[in-house]
Amino acid sequence: MSEILFLDGAQTRAALDPRRVLDAVATALVAIGRDEVSVPPRIAAHTPHGLLGAMPGHVPGLGLAAKLVSVFADPARPGRSSHRGIVALFDETDGRPLALMDAEPLTEIRTAAAATLSARALARPDADRVAVIGTGAQARAQIALLAAVAPETPVSVAGRDPGRAGSAAALHPAGNVEERIEDAVRGAGTVFCCTGAVLPVIRRAWLAPGTHISSVGGSHGPELDAETVRDATLFAEWHGAATTRPPSGAHELQDLPPERRVTLLGSVLGGEHPGRRDEDELTLFKSTGHAALDVAAAHVAFAVARAEAWGTRITL
Template sequence: MSEILFLDAARTRSALDPHRVLAAVTTALVAIGRDEVSVPPRIAAHTPHGLLGAMPGHVPGLGLAAKLVSVFADPARPGRSSHRGIVALFDETDGRPLALMDAEPLTEIRTAATATLSARALARPDVDRVAVVGTGAQARAQIALLAALDPQTPVSVAGRDPGRAGSAAALHPAGRVAVSIEEAVRGAGTVFCCTGAVRPVIDRAWLAPGTHVSSVGGSHGPELDPGTVRDATLFAEWHGAATTRPPSGAHELQDLPAGRSVTLLGSVLGGEHPGRRDDGELTLFKSTGHAALDVAAAHVADSVARAEAWGTRVAL
C-alpha cells in the first residue's frame, strides 16, 4: 500500500523555502530552454460558469507533476475571477503518487521566483529602486520574496487602492506607497507588473533607458502598452508565449512584426544567450506561467515537508 503526503495551504506555503524555490525554478527554466522538459499543451474543460484547466509536466531530476486549477467568476469581486487548485506530485521513476498540495501559494511563489530571476539576469547591476505595480495576491507574493532576498533595496508599490498598496508595501522593510503608478515607475531600475488589468497600466514614456520590466499579469488583457513592447528586447519562459493565443500565450506578444524574436529566459540562465547587451537597453520579460515551474516548486515543497515531518500521510 502506498502513501501520499497531503499539504494544506498553510503547510504548502511554509514548505516553499524561497532560496530552494529559486534554485529549482532556475533548473526548470534552463531545462525549458534546452528542450529537456515534457509539457503538453494546456487543456481545459469549460462549464457555463468557468473552467477547469490541467497542466502536467516533467522536469528531469525534479519530478513529474500536474496542476488542476479552476477559474470561475468571483461574485465578491465583480469583473474578477477566482483561481483554486491542487498540484499532485509523482515519482518520476515508478509513477507513484507522492504528494498533494495547495496550488495557490505554489503558483504565487514560482511566478514571483521566475520574475525575480528575470530581474537578476536582465536588469542593470546598479538598480537602486524597484517598483511593484499591483496590490493583489501575486503582487504581495512578489514583494514578500523581494523582502526575503533583498530587504535593503527600496520598493515602491502602486495600485488603485491606497489602503491595499499600504498593506502590500508593509511586507518589505524598505517598502513605500507611491502616489501613482507613474510615480512608482519613473526612475525605477526594475519594474514588476503583477496586475489583473485588461488594458495597459504602463506607459513607455515612464520607463528610463536601461529599465527592466517583468510582467506576470495581464491574463485577461495586456498590462503593458504597445510602445514598451515595441522598444524592448523580449524574453519569456517558452516560445508559446508569442506563438499561442491567450490565455496560454501573452496578450502583449501576439502578432509580433516579422523579425521580432523572443528569447527564452532559460537560455540566458543557462549561458546560451548573453541577455542584456548594454546599459541603455530596455528589457522585457513576459511571463505566462509554465507547468515545469509547478514541478519545480512542488519538488521543493515535498522535500522540505518530508524533512520537517509536516503534512498528513494518507494511505491509498
Template sequence: MSGTSATNDGVLVLDRARTRAALDTRRVMEAVEAALIAIGRGEVSAPPRIAAHTPAGLLGAMPGWVPGLGLAAKLVTVTGDPARPGRSSHRGMVALFDEHDGRPLALMDAESLTAVRTAAAATHSAWALARPGARRFTVVGTGAQARAQIALLAELRPDAEVVVAGRDPLRAREAAALHPAAHVGDGIEAAVRRADVVFCCTGATSPVVRRAWLAPGTHVSSVGGSHGPELDADTVRDATLFAEWPGAAVSAPPAGAHELQRLSPGRPVALLGSVLSGDHPGRGDGAGLTVFKSTGHAALDVAAAHVAHAVARSAGWGTIVDL
C-alpha cells in the same frame, strides 16, 4: 479520512498553510532556475496549457516533467471578481508523482505554490536582465501575486527601495508592510517612472503600464494579465523580449501571452533559461528596455512541488493518505 505519520508510504497531503511553509525561498529559487534552464535546453516535457472556460473564468490543466525534479500536474481555476474588475483568484491543486515509477507522492495547494514559483521566475528575470546596480523596484498590484513578489524581495533584497502601486490605497499599504523598505507610491504612473525594475502583477484586462512611463534601461517583469494584456503595444514594440518558453508567443491564450500574439514575423522572443545558463547574452544595450513576459509553465510547478515535498517530508508535516 484518517491520517498517519508523514514518514510512511502513501500520498502526502499538504494544506495551504503547510504548502506555503514548505516553499523554502532559496530552495525554490534554485529549483526554478534549474527548471528554466531545462526549458531553454529543450529537456522538459510539458504540453501547452489547456483550459475549460466558464462565464466566470477558466480551469487550466498543466502537466510537466523536469529531469531530476519530478513529474507533476496542476489543476487551477482563474476566476474574475465581477465586483472588483481587474482582480482574480487562482485556486486548485498540484499533484506530484515519482518520475521513475509513476507513484503519486503528494497533493498540495496550487494557489500558494503558483504565487511563490511565479515570483521566483520574475525575480530571476530581474537579476538576469536589469541593468547592473538596479535597486529601485516598483510592484504594480496589491493581490496575492503582488504580495508574494514583495515578500520574496523582502527575503532576498531587504535593503532595496520598493514602491507598491495599486488602485486601492489600503491594500497597497498592507502589501507594502511585507517589505521593510517599501512604501506606497503616488499612483501607478509616478511609481513606474522612477523604477529600475517594474514587477507587474495584476489581473488586468487592459494595459496598466505604458511605454511613455518607462525610463531608458528599465526592466519589466509582467506575470499577470491572464484575462488580457498588462503592457501596452508600444512597450512590447520597443523592448527586447524574454519568456519562459517558446509557446508564449506562438500559442493562443491561455497558454500564450496576450501581449505576444501579434508580433511581427521573425521578431525574436528569447528564453529566460537561456540567459540563466549563459547560452544567451541577455540585455545587451544598457539603455534599452527589457520585458520578461510570463505565462506560467508546468516546469515551474514541478520545481516548487519538488521543494515543498522534500521540505515537508523532512519536517514531518502533512497527512499521509492511501490513494
C-alpha cells in the same frame, strides 16, 4: 496501496522555502531553454462560469507533477477572477503518487521566482530601486519574495487601492507607497507588473533608459502598452508565450512582426544567450506560467515538508 503526503494551504506555503524555490525554478527554466522538459499543450474544460485547466509536466531531476486549477469569476470582486487548485507530485522513476498540495501558494511563489530571476539576469547591475505594480495576491507574493532575498533594496508599491498598496508595501522592510503608478515607475530600474488588468497600466513614456520590466499579470488583457513592447528586447519562459493565443499565450506578444524574436529566459540563465546588450536597452520578461515551474516548486515543498515531518499521510 500507495501512501501520499497531503499538505494543506498553510503547510504548503510554509514548505516553499524562497531560496530553494528560486534555485529549483532556475533549474526548470534552463531545462525549458534546452528543450529537456516534457510539457504537453495546456487543456481546459469550460463551464458557463469558468474553466478547469490541467498542466502536467516533467523536469529531469525535479520530478513529475500535474496542476489542476479552476479559474472562475469572483462575485465579490467584479472584473476579477479566483484561481483555486491542487498540485499532485509523482515519483519520476516509478510513477507513484507522492504528495498532494495547495496550488495557490505554489503558483504565487513560482511566478514570483521566475520574475525575480529575470530581474537578476536582465536588469542593469546598478538598478537600485524597484517598483511593484499591483496589490493582489501575486503582487504580495512578489513583494514577500523580494523581502526574503533583497530586504535592503527600496520597493515602491502602487495600485488602484491605496489601502491595499499600503498593506502590501508593509511586507517589505524597505517598502513604501506611491499614490500613482506613474510615480512608482518613473526612476525605477526594475518594474514588476503583477495586476489583473485588462488594459495597459504601464506607459512607455514612464520608463527610463535601461529599465527591466517583468510582467506576470494580464491574464484578461495587456498590462503593457504597445510602445513598451515595440521598444523592448523580449524574453519569456517558453516560445508559446508568443505563438499561442491567450490565455496560454501573452496578450502583449500576439501577432509580433516576423523579425521580432522572443528569447527564452532559461537560455540566458544557462549561458546560451547574453541577455542584456547595453545599459540603455529596455528589457521585458513576459510570463504566462509553465508547468515545469510548478514541478520545481512542488519538488521543494515535498522535500521541505518531508524533512520537517509536516503534513498528513494518506493511504490510497
